[in-house]
Amino acid sequence: MQRRKVTLKLYPNAAQMARLEAWTRLHCELYNAALEERIDAWRKAGKSISYYDQQNVLPQIKADRPEFVELGSHALQQTLRRLDLAFQSFFRRVKAGQTPGFPRFKSAKRFSGFTYPDPAGWKLMQHGGRGTTLRLGSGDAALSIRARGRHRFGVEAKPNDITLTRRNGQWFVSVTLRVPDAACARERTGDQRRGVDFGVTDWATFDDGRTIDNPRWLRVDLPKLAALQRQRARKKKGSLRFKRIGRRIARLHDRIANLRRDFVHKKTTCMVQSCAVLATEQLAPKNMSRSAKGTVEAPGRRVQQKAGLNREIRSAAFGMAHPMLAYKAEEAGTRLHLSHTRQLKPSQRCSACWEIVPKTLSQRMHVCPHCGHTAPRDQNSAMVVLIDAHNTQDTPGTGVAARPKPRPRQRGKSKFLTRETPTTAPSGA
Template sequence: MGHKTFKYRLFPNRAQIAVLDETLRLCRTLYNAALEERRTAYRKCGVSVSYYEQKRALTEIKADLPEYKGVHSQVLQDVVERLDKSFKGFFRRVKSGIKAGYPRFKGRFHYDSFTYPQAGKTGAMPLPESGKVYLSKIGNVRCKYHRPLEGTVKTATVKREGDKWYIVFTCEVEACPLPATGDVAGIDLGTNPNFLITSDGEFVEAPRHLKKAERKIGQLQRKASKKKRGSRRHRELKRQIAAEHRRVANRRRDFHHKTARTLVNRHDAIFHEDLNIFGLARTRTAKGVLDAGWASFINILSLKAANAGRTVLGVDPKYTSQDCSECGHRQKVKIGHAYVCANCGMDMHRDVNAAVNILNRGRDAAFCESVQSTALADQRSPLLQ
């Protein structure tokens, strides 16, 4: 069994939009109040307030503040749990010695979703036959089911993106393994002109969605800078800028899904470089790296592979572009030039050579993992006399 998400567009009426906005406001206020309670308790008394203590206090909050009676109880519990997850992540990062990032207070435009954690049973019910979805305390909201739901609905998250509303169902579905193809591939990720290159010599051109939309976004930003902040025209231009950024994100996500689906359908195992993407995002190549969206692509590829019974594995990226895939000789080659080995004379495209090296390292790593798992199984199994 696995999990799969289904995102649908909502079309609430004016009264429902007002209720949705008010629900988001109350959830955000509760989140900030819970964060303030934790901060104050630790600073003044050195006491840590737990998730269960704040969860029990929700009954008192509803009694003192009647407006919270208009929000489903499990939605409020999820707000407290969301804060608790933020603190758990903060402490985990502190222990790991990386940049921690203390949980922040949420502004009006930085809290755009709320969740029904037991959708399908209570709180939120999909109604595909009538083209609606039932949301507790809000009512039946029109919904565009552009594809059928699968499996058992577990959670439902209502999201506001700009001036549009969406609902995301998380469903438990059975895995659908694909038939074996007997083919494996290594992929070398790039930014320009190619998004990825496979060990089979296939080149996937980089779409560079942000680069293409940059001119229009820049024009809108310059116009907005000349308008009075908070005016009607300023708000309209900000809405248009946000819409352009959403289009870029949607196009990039669509490209990632289609590319990942093609790779998963063709290959039983896919090996890629285990890159430090956060580090690369702080270099001079940051713009191209972020426009390519490598982290999002690898995540989508891994999820599709897991559902299809395929293998996706990251390998050490060191010297993949400098080592000869034939004899192992190491030499530096400029970007855009062919790799001509000074030792064995092999002539190959630089990026294809890197993809072949990634494939070879992936095969070695997969073989080591299989040997270790077999040895571990032998240790656990009883000796046969």
């Protein structure tokens, strides 16, 4: 049994929308009241209130305020849990010596939505046609909301819990499905063995030299975004026009995010479907895009350039690509090999003689002084991770190649023997 999450866009009519909004306000009210109770109890009596203390008051609240009844008791409990989680994270971070913000009161406008934590109080129906229907509540008061799209797991998939979220005035339902392994399987159409290097210049470069362009959505839309932000800066803060432009900015951000996610989904699916072995390096976009600012005492160099590069790195969405590759590889029975970047140093290593050839980021060609091997930088890295994948055959299907040290001089010993690029398929593999 596997868990899969799908998010569908909801199309509530005006009346349904109003009720969803009203329910969100009630959940928000509960959240804020529970937060206030915790703060008061601590201030006045030095007493800390647990999740269970608050959960046990819920029946009383429902008796006093009947409008809470139709929200469903488990959904209400889940909102209290959400607050509890906020407190847990707060205390955990305090303990760890960080300086987290205290859990905040939330305005109903910013409250993102609510969750049904188990398959009760709602139903997700996918029958015929192209869409899905989400039914909330029961009896005459139930809401039947249309949703676009349907999940691909068929009838065996059992919806387990849902979260309704509101973003930019649009509603989405995020469904966790429990899917049998067989229903997860993805068709694979090819048995290639490929190394791939993700980068900013080309989004992906394969070991055979093929590349996938980086669409650079942000670069296209950034001037538009900047213009809108300038327009908004001229408006009076909080005015109608200020808010109106704020909504347009949010929609533009949304659009960029959608384009990006769509692109990454399509490309990763394509890669996984055509490959039996896919090798790449572990990435940490967070480290890659670390600010070059430094401190006041020790300011960094080339801060502007690094900021620009960081924007591109984040915009290329590598952080999204890897998790997608991981689960899709598993579904397609593709072996995904993640090389240890620090140990292997794919961008610095020669794929022909396995020597380290230091390069700066601006050097786009790999020219090996040891063996004379010449290849585009990214193609060379892709080749290195592919060779690494072959060297570590014992790595399980998807996982990290936890090899203590890269084996030196794997491909050929003499610098005279290996003037050519090694073939991708190793003997005996």
